[in-house]
Amino acid sequence: MMTRIAVGACFTVSEIYKKLYAFFWMFVAAEAWFSEGRTNLIQHHIETKPGVVTDASDWGLGAVLSQGVEGVDRPVLSPQFCSNRLNAKDTCAVKPIKTVSVPRIVRSKYKYKYNVGSRKNIIVIKPEKFKVNEQKQFLKFGLINIRSLAPKAVIVNEMITDNSFDLLCLTETWLKPNDYFGLNESTPPNYCYKHEPRQTGRGGGVATIYSDILNVTQKTGYRFNSFEILLLNVTLSDMQKKSNVSLALATVYRPPGPYTEFLKEFADFLSDLLVTVDKALIMGDFNIHVDNANDTLGLAFTDLINSFGVKQNVTGPTHRFNHTLDLIISHGIDLTAIDIVPQSDDITDHFLVSCMLRITDQSINHLYLYSALNKIHCVKALNNIHLENSV
Incomplete structure (x- = not known):
């Protein structure tokens, strides 16, 4: 029914x-x-x-x-x-x-x-936090002579991320003035770079890859015949735009060879730098055997930096032939955790050198000013030292 x-x-x-x-x-x-x-x-x-x-x-x-x-x-x-x-x-x-x-x-x-x-x-998108970590306590620096960056760009990229470097200084990039591919490939996300290539001839070149939490500007006008240099002003600010740390960072490469001109030019550079900044960090491959107490250039260079009151922080070999060639020179700051890590010969014959800078007012509390008279006395003292023309 x-x-x-x-x-x-x-x-x-x-x-x-x-x-x-x-x-x-x-x-x-x-x-x-x-x-x-x-x-x-x-x-x-x-x-x-x-x-x-x-x-x-x-x-x-x-x-x-x-x-x-x-x-x-x-x-x-x-x-x-x-x-x-x-x-x-x-x-x-x-x-x-x-x-x-x-x-x-x-x-x-x-x-x-x-x-x-x-x-x-609808997907909830979290707003991006301010990149500067107000609680950041350290800046980590690295230094390596890479001996041709282009074929090792991926390795450098991983080196930065694996070691959590805030800045990595590179010497001997071997890049031409308009060669950016290797630099782009070696720079991780949220990082930037500055590069000073060798203008003529082959080889050379210095670069710095740095985190974009840092405000970095390049200081121009520094050119020398005996060494290559990239000079930067580095500032880390907190969320209130208050500067936590500001320093001059120089990446230096001195090729092997005659060094009389280098000692004079480097003294000129230090004299000019230290009257304009109270905090500075100089990192690079100097090709000077500062570990050898009988090396004439090593002794003269050590006397030079001591006369300016700056400190050379690296002890131990930084090259596979057991010499200390890659140096970290500081002025007005105290560095910690100096570390040297050997690398595979396929990468470079130099070692990776790193250090850390604590971001506190207490660790950055020195001010050194040197008059032109200091420079004159330093150069005169160097002229009295018998210098050879080979390493």
Whole structure:
């Protein structure tokens, strides 16, 4: 026996599918009202009340099927749950209808506006934090004679990230003035670089790769015949734009060979530098055997830096032939954790040298000023030393 029901009855469509009941429209207008109501449901947001249990999406497309979940039909449409855009006639038409809701297609009258179909699809993007860590306690520096950067760019990139260097000074990059590929490949994300290539001839070149938490500017006008130099001003500021540390950083490469001119030019450089800054760090390959107490150049260079009151911090071999060639010279700052790490001969015959600078006012509290008279006395003393023209 099949029972005929009207749309106003409270039977579900699933029961109709079981052929327990037949379905018909009580009057023609009801079908028209239903079509109009369905159109409104498709076009407008269905607003459900808090606490209403439903498996339907917040943004939905009204369908004429009942939603059965675990044997229970869950209606999502009734006058109190429908969009407030529906009038009494519309709600009358859809009152007995139980629906399932699926994600709707957004149709906006504004063609060039961006629309989001579902709030559930929104990804929360955390705002980027200020890059300067107010609690940063140390800056870590590295130095290596890389002997051709281009084929070892990936190695240098990993060297920076693996050791968490804030700055890495490179000597003998062997790059031409317009050769940027090797530098780009060796610079990790959130790092930058400065490079001073050798202007004529082959080889040479010095560079510094540094974290972008640092404010770095290059000081120009420093050119010497006997050594190559890249001089930078490095500043680390906290979130209040207050400078935590500011120092001059020089990356130096002195090629082997006659050194009389080098001693004079380096004395000139130190004299000019130390009257303009109170904190300085000079890192580089000097090709001077400062470890050899009988080396004439090593003795003369040690006397030179001692006369200016600067400190040479590296002890121990930095080259596979067991000489100390790569030096870290400091002025007005105290360095810690001086470390020397041998490298594979496939990378370079020099070792990786590193150090750390603690960022506190107590560790940066010295000021040395030298007059021109100091420079004159230093040069005179060097002239009295018998210098040879070979290492």
